[in-house]
Amino acid sequence: MKSKKKSILDFNLLYIFIAIIxxxxxxxxxxxxxxxxxxxxYGKLFGSVFSKPKYMVWTLMYAAPIMMTGLSVAFSxxxxxxxxxxxxxxxxxxxxxxxxxxxxxxxxxxxxxxxILAAACAGACWSLICGLMKVKRGIHEVLSFIMxxxxxxxxxxxxxxxxxVKAEGKEASRDILESASIMFxxxxxxxxxCTSANWGIVIAVVLAVVMWIIIEKTTLGYKLKAVGFNKDAxxxxxxxANGSILSALGISGALSGIGGAILVLGMGGRLSQFAGQEGxxxxxxxxxxxxxxxxxxxxxxxxxxxxxxxxxxxxxxxKAPAEVIDIIMGCVIIVxxxxxxxxxxxxxxGKKEAK
Amino acid sequence: xxxxxxxLGLLINATLIATPPLLLAALGSxxxxxxxxxxxxxxxxxxxxAFTGTVVALFTNNGWLGFLCGGLAGAxxxxxxxxxxxxxxxxxxxxxxxxxxxxxxxxxxxxxxxxNNSSDTPALDTAAKLxxxxxGVFETGSFWYNVLNIYSMSYIVFIFAFVCWFVxxxxxxxxxxxxxxxxxxxxxxxxxxxxxxxxxxxxLSGFLAGLGGAFVTLATVSQFxxxxxxxxGFIAIAAVIFGKFSPEGALKGCLLFGFCGGLKSIxxxxxxxxPNLIALIPYVVTIIALIFFVGKGHTPAANGKPFYKAx
Numbered sequence: 019m020k021s022k023k024k025s026i027l028d029f030n031l032l033y034i035f036i037a038i039i040x041x042x043x044x045x046x047x048x049x050x051x052x053x054x055x056x057x058x059x060y061g062k063l064f065g066s067v068f069s070k071p072k073y074m075v076w077t078l079m080y081a082a083p084i085m086m087t088g089l090s091v092a093f094s095x096x097x098x099x100x101x102x103x104x105x106x107x108x109x110x111x112x113x114x115x116x117x118x119x120x121x122x123x124x125x126x127x128x129x130x131x132x133x134i135l136a137a138a139c140a141g142a143c144w145s146l147i148c149g150l151m152k153v154k155r156g157i158h159e160v161l162s163f164i165m166x167x168x169x170x171x172x173x174x175x176x177x178x179x180x181x182x183v184k185a186e187g188k189e190a191s192r193d194i195l196e197s198a199s200i201m202f203x204x205x206x207x208x209x210x211x212c213t214s215a216n217w218g219i220v221i222a223v224v225l226a227v228v229m230w231i232i233i234e235k236t237t238l239g240y241k242l243k244a245v246g247f248n249k250d251a252x253x254x255x256x257x258x259a260n261g262s263i264l265s266a267l268g269i270s271g272a273l274s275g276i277g278g279a280i281l282v283l284g285m286g287g288r289l290s291q292f293a294g295q296e297g298x299x300x301x302x303x304x305x306x307x308x309x310x311x312x313x314x315x316x317x318x319x320x321x322x323x324x325x326x327x328x329x330x331x332x333x334x335x336x337k338a339p340a341e342v343i344d345i346i347m348g349c350v351i352i353v354x355x356x357x358x359x360x361x362x363x364x365x366x367x368g369k370k371e372a373k
Numbered sequence: 374x375x376x377x378x379x380x381l382g383l384l385i386n387a388t389l390i391a392t393p394p395l396l397l398a399a400l401g402s403x404x405x406x407x408x409x410x411x412x413x414x415x416x417x418x419x420x421x422x423a424f425t426g427t428v429v430a431l432f433t434n435n436g437w438l439g440f441l442c443g444g445l446a447g448a449x450x451x452x453x454x455x456x457x458x459x460x461x462x463x464x465x466x467x468x469x470x471x472x473x474x475x476x477x478x479x480x481x482x483x484x485x486x487x488x489n490n491s492s493d494t495p496a497l498d499t500a501a502k503l504x505x506x507x508x509g510v511f512e513t514g515s516f517w518y519n520v521l522n523i524y525s526m527s528y529i530v531f532i533f534a535f536v537c538w539f540v541x542x543x544x545x546x547x548x549x550x551x552x553x554x555x556x557x558x559x560x561x562x563x564x565x566x567x568x569x570x571x572x573x574x575x576x577l578s579g580f581l582a583g584l585g586g587a588f589v590t591l592a593t594v595s596q597f598x599x600x601x602x603x604x605x606g607f608i609a610i611a612a613v614i615f616g617k618f619s620p621e622g623a624l625k626g627c628l629l630f631g632f633c634g635g636l637k638s639i640x641x642x643x644x645x646x647x648p649n650l651i652a653l654i655p656y657v658v659t660i661i662a663l664i665f666f667v668g669k670g671h672t673p674a675a676n677g678k679p680f681y682k683a684x
Contacts, residue, residue: 048479052486100466102413157663158672160413161614164607165656172656176649294600303470339485344478351471352453355463 037353066332081324082218086277087302097266098246103163105299106170107141111278114140119198141275149267216284382519392631398609401581408574409554413469416606417476422583424480447583455575462679554673
């Protein structure tokens with residue numbers, strides 16, 4: 019009996035569930051303070067996600083890019099490196115995908131994989147440069163990632179405004195060629211009774227499973243985890259720690275890059291000039307945290323976050339601020355960060371009851 | 374020649390406007406990081422400071438009061454970060470990420486609630502902004518007008534930097550805070566209250582970041598809008614790492630970023646090169662400086678590690 023109880027209390031999902039509930043309660047308090055009915059706002063939030071299948075498809079479309087950045091951050095977490103640069107890798111991924119999607123004219127069977135490959139390479143390069151600076155020159159990765167986020171940001175704005183790329187009269191690139199799109203064809207969309215749909219979520223889920231296999235079932239994954247637990251011990255045990263960090267960052271960057279490709283090929287169809295950082299990388303950090311840095315966990319947490327983002331975007335219809343989502347998410351993260359306190363607390367309470 | 378001097382004056386002016394918010398936030402970051410608490414939430418603290426500062430100035434018509442309240446709002450988030458990281462031993466990077474969601478989220482949320490669902494506040498009157506020094510002393514457009522007629526806070530910020538340097542190296546508290554970031558266990562055995570020192574430093578970092586945010590809205594921009602801070606908090610952190618976690622290093626880092634920011638706005642006026650390429654300058658310069666000149670920095674040894682009191 020006792021052992022069973024312990025196993026439930028050690029289960030991470032319980033604390034994540036508590037965290038989400040606490041997040042919603044605090045969000046409700048803020049809504050009430052500024053004079054909105056929490057019931058009405060949350061009703062709208064969930065109603066706009068779950069009431070129709072086509073809304074759920076939208077949720078999945080919102081979820082796919084952040085699932086990729088979430089995977090990216092989770093993968094780097096496992097090796098003990100904090101990839102705060104997912105944002106920049108995502109942006110160079112978008113750029114590479116759009117470049118290939120505009121300038122290379124090949125059949126769709128080759129075109130889509132080519133775009134995704136280009137995005138993955140761009141993202142991997144972007145994070146490997148930072149990795150090399152860390153390994154070779156001892157430069158703090160958080161610093162170089164932050165710099166590279168902004169370099170990517172301004173490069174993308176420069177790229178969009180190049181005469182060869184810019185669409186006339188728009189602050190955006192030309193539309194991608196039809197063959198590079200991962201959107202469902204019109205007929206299929208109508209058949210499914212949706213407004214829009216794409217393959218992004220399929221790509222993301224497949225990659226999540228692949229990442230899970232790499233982390234849990236391969237020597238590479240074992241090495242990466244060993245370095246994450248204790249770099250010096252792993253090195254002593256014959257693992258090339260620097261090599262492992264570089265491969266983890268390379269894979270991590272590639273995943274973020276693919277996220278960028280999914281966004282431009284599946285939702286935008288073009289790259290627009292940024293007014294501010296889009297935040298996909300930072301949302302990825304949240305997705306990784308809620309998913310306990312487990313790739314399969316990231317699938318669920320990204321869908322949850324995708325639902326929040328999509329539902330949040332509909333809150334303007336009842337004039338409620340969509341930023342309540344940020345407040346909820348911030349609280350969720352804080353509660354997850356201190357969840358070990360609950361663990362100790364519950365165990366103490368359990369012991370007292372037993373006495 | 375005179376054209377050159379005018380441009381030089383404008384450049385110094387632009388640098389002196391771009392540097393103070395970064396410097397305030399960076400000094401705060403120094404306190405937190407040196408005491409052993411990673412504070413990546415500077416960005417969020419700046420945003421809430423910017424919003425609170427604007428709102429208070431709007432309603433009281435008093436720029437200085439707004440400035441102070443901006444700092445206090447940042448300090449409140451500093452308290453959250455401190456409790457979560459120090460008392461509850463949470464992962465500091467994760468807690469900082471949460472602050473970066475909460476700060477901007479709450480600021481825009483409250484802004485929409487207060488100002489008829491608009492994410493921008495109304496613009497501030499000149500009277501409600503921070504005052505400029507030497508108003509009317511120099512001829513408009515002259516070199517000294519450009520160089521010296523700036524917000525008085527710009528000057529005060531550099532005094533702040535000196536005070537921080539003094540506290541760091543010439544006071545007992547400074548010795549404690551540096552020691553606590555290197556080896557908290559040893560400090561505790563010597564009777565230093567590690568928690569107390571860290572609490573003070575983290576709350577102070579929130580306060581200074583809040584002031585930095587408030588400077589942006591109360592001096593340069595004159596209103597709060599969602600994009601008003603974007604990235605400056607992270608740049609401040611970068612300046613601190615660049616300056617090897619010391620106030621004097623942070624000053625150098627901030628002046629570099631501030632100067633590049635100034636350069637960007639000056640070159641931007643002439644429209645020779647794409648503004649997006651010019652915007653790259655600070656970041657590329659930092660990377661090059663790091664690779665070739667600065668070398669490996671010393672991170673405080675206990676930075677990022679939760680400290681458990683001996684029982």
